[in-house]
Amino acid sequence: MTAGTMQAHPAGEEEARAAITHGQSGMPTVMVGMLLFIASEVMFFGGLFATYFNARATTVGEWGPPAGGHLDIALAGVLTAILVASSFTMQFGVWAIRRGDAGKLKMWTGITLALGVLFLAGQLYDYSELGFGIGDGVFGTVFYTLTGFHGAHVFGGTVGLTIVLARALRGQFSARNHVAVEAVSMYWHFVDVVWIGVFSTIYLLG
């Protein structure tokens, strides 16, 4: 490397930082990135849903859990309610911080996180009661893959929520500066929408 690269360019660096943090007008850079990431996640779940519908279409005879197993639609319904509710509480938090109400943000994020953890716990309990496993026929395979990878995404969301909560508790968000809250909330809504898809496909469509 020549000396040129080693030199610091303070003016350039400052401008660069500014450009990186603020981007140009319109949607914040982080939100663009998050939207694009969600687009790729949509395709990922699209692939998994495709395996589900393919399996359902090519299976001859009864489609459903293997003998000895069952689906607990009541529990799944409760879990759906929990996750949908958590989307609302998340949004209340976002609205709060947009008004500059950091206290409400902490409260709503805490509630959302609790609901997310409750959903995961409920799903694990559900798994333990179903009476069939991932290796039990095509239904078992696609059921556990779809719900499992959704669950993994919920887990990822709770990690994001924990970070948001921790930062909120340290008072790092304000009405002007809360892009992380917006990004995590967008992701959380996405996870919620995927669950509605999973629930409708597996439990309602049958």
Add this chain to the structure above:
Amino acid sequence: MATTTLEPRAAGYRRAWVLDWLTTVDHKKIGILYIVNSFLFFFAAGILALVVRSELAVPGMQFLDEQTYNQAFTMHGTIMLFLFIIPVLSGFGNYIVPLQLGAPDMAFPRINALSFWLLPLGGLLIFSGYLFGGAAAEGWTSYAPLSNRAEGVGTDLWIIGLALVGTASILGAVNFITTIFKMRAPGMTLFRMPIFVWTILVTATLILLATPVLTAGLIALFIDRNYGGSFFDPSVGGNPILWQHIFWFFGHPEVYIVILPGMGVVSEVLPVFSRKPLFGYKAFVFATIAIGLLSFSVWAHHMFTTGGALFLPFFSFMTALIGIPTGVKMFNWLGTLYRGKLVFSTAMLFALGFISMFLIGGISGVMLASPPIDFHVQDTYFVVAHLHYVFFGGSVFAVFAATYYWFPKMFGRKLNEPLGKIHFWIHFIGFNLAFFPMHELGLLGMPRRIADYADRPDWVILNFMSTVGAFMIAVSVIPFLINVIATFINGEPAGDDPWEANTLEWATTSPPPPYNFDRLPPIHSERPLFFLTHGHGHAAERPGDLEEGSEEDAEHRKGVV
């Protein structure tokens, strides 16, 4: 760095230098890391190609047993595609795109570093199968249920490695698209972006939407293999054709992921060395977008022989349609040469090589779109020839064009031209000798992926020619390596703009400083630098330029992208 002060000065400097490269988030250093890493994998996969060609030089098994042979071609394909061509083009994208946009860095520098470092990790995982009882040996397409039943941990490592590499690409794609939409310098409207940036934008979109589907498929395969899943295994109710749908839903956009940035490179190099603008800039942009869109509706043309003929005419038709925007691009390149003043630098030679070789790959591609012809040549050496004319004659030629073109910018020194020309001619002749006979081999009916073949004189001659060509390609790399080393030691200083080029990367020093630009030239067209050096003569020839620009500027300020 408290510890380094205790070391002798030189060692401390060296350690700091290594640490600097390991922890860098500068898009230029990451770009160079991408390129160096990719070339290392290129040489490894190239050696595997020589192993394969040596075994096939004459009939009978000479060097390998069948399973070793199968591992060699599987690793060759996987590594070349996923760890050489895609990353090396991403590497050039990483280095060049922010510069061409007049941006200080990528939008997410840390994620950029992460997406690079996942690559060597994934690549080594794929290779590490060799240490654990044998690498994956089901072909780079890893068709189920062969891949379900394949024993040994090599295939699992292949799956995990590929999923990592795929994740790296997805993160990289998010970064590229965000950079292109959010980091453009003032005045750099979408329709003033260099074609290379456009191709990277479309490529990144394809990666973003296609790669996650492969990840889903890989996960399904992993579950089948390790947790008793039944996605693909028909003996437990699965559907092996599903794998092919998933794989090719990713796999065909993947072909354009590989070729589009190559087209972008050629569209940068040709105008500079023809001393003319690219003919039909907008037509070229729309053709690129059209190819991107169509690439999602053609995947089943890889599956014509699988029998389920329901949508066969549809996929055949969509595949044939892709020939149209590709043809438009070809004509636009020729239009760029028309009445230009051509300078035959090595970069230009490789770009012209790209056009003439990719043409052959394109033609054989259109032939394969015809189902009755596909029934005959599918899974024969005709397809091997076709894909190498696209991937090697296309993308790899473009990679070398990019290397000779942008090396001066990256390192401040020009690669030696006579050595470059020796490299080009041995490469070009070797390439055709290696791959053209494969067309005929395929038409005669030699299937691909066989370790041994019938002792027929025509097959033997053609195979032998091909092997000689493969070794010529290997030899051609020697002058290239000498060139790179010699240039580092004592290369001709390049200056800021050795080629009298058009785009912003040449408006800064070679190599550029951190954060790239101390000040930017005004941007009124897709050739801001040309505008700067040749001034108003250019503007007068294109009177609409400024007005059109101001309109777009206004639009841009409103945030419409």
Add this chain to the structure above:
Amino acid sequence: MAPRSRLRAIVRIGAPLLLIGLLSGCLIPPDPKTEAAKDVFNLYLLVLALAAIVFIGVEGFLLYAVFRYRRKPGDDVLPEQLHGNNTVEVIWTLIPTVIVFTLFGFSMITLGEVNAKADNPTTIQVDGFQWQWTFRYDDGPSITGTAVDPPVLAVPVGEPVRLVLNSLDVNHSFYVPQFLIKRDLIPVGENGTPNELEFTVSEEGTYSGQCAEFCGAFHDDMTFSVEAMSRDAFDQFIASGGAPPEPAEGECSTTIQLAAVESIRFDTDSIEVPAGEDFCVELTNNDTVPHDFGVVETQYTGEIVQPGESLTYVVPAMEAGDYTFLCTLHPTAMVGDLTVTE
């Protein structure tokens, strides 16, 4: 002037034609030997001619440009900065459009002929497995090949033949280059419908073929040939076969139980027998593909055992020593030590 310009015209038209001829001369598929293959062959020639025109046009212009427009040393004047021309863009969008539509139209016509179904074809079951073929005839013989002795598919000439393509394990592909066609054998499970392939061989003869879909370690061993014969010869062939393999004759004081188990494996990798007397091996095939029993050193091989069946081999007496037994269909995956003791 007139003769010279005519000469130039001849060169202008003739040279490309000559090139097309040269190019086509080396890019031609084998002689087509089925009715449909002839159509495919003609389609291919048409496509090749189109390809040659495009190829010569583009590469010709490229070469022309390289020589005509090279920059002279010291020439620093910029060429005209031509940005594009919408009329030309439209024209050269139309050129490939016309070409691909032509190609698509002719392809669909030929596709109809290739996929045509006959009313009463001779139907033959083709089983592909790692790494051999079994050809099964209704009320006729069942032929399984080995790596050294590839199977022969007998078909009547001039009549429609329908192959039912079953895979017993992974994907394979039935490919006869001179028929200009291949079709995959996809394992479809219990309820699926296997692929079919129909053709009418137009000429008596033997045509080689092999598996074209990569199917694992010994993919390259899956060769076979198709023998097209007259109806009489074919009927004779059917009548001659079909009998189950003769049960083995002979007395054995030692009978070894051997089983082939799932995913191409014997249940043991060593067996021990007494020297100097015939011994019996009862092979039970619990795998999904056919197997047999052989001894490498004495080159003994027996009949093939289909999945779910069993067979007793009477192996001639051997001297004491260490030998290797194997399944000749899977000579590397299924081997073991045969110890003959005094």
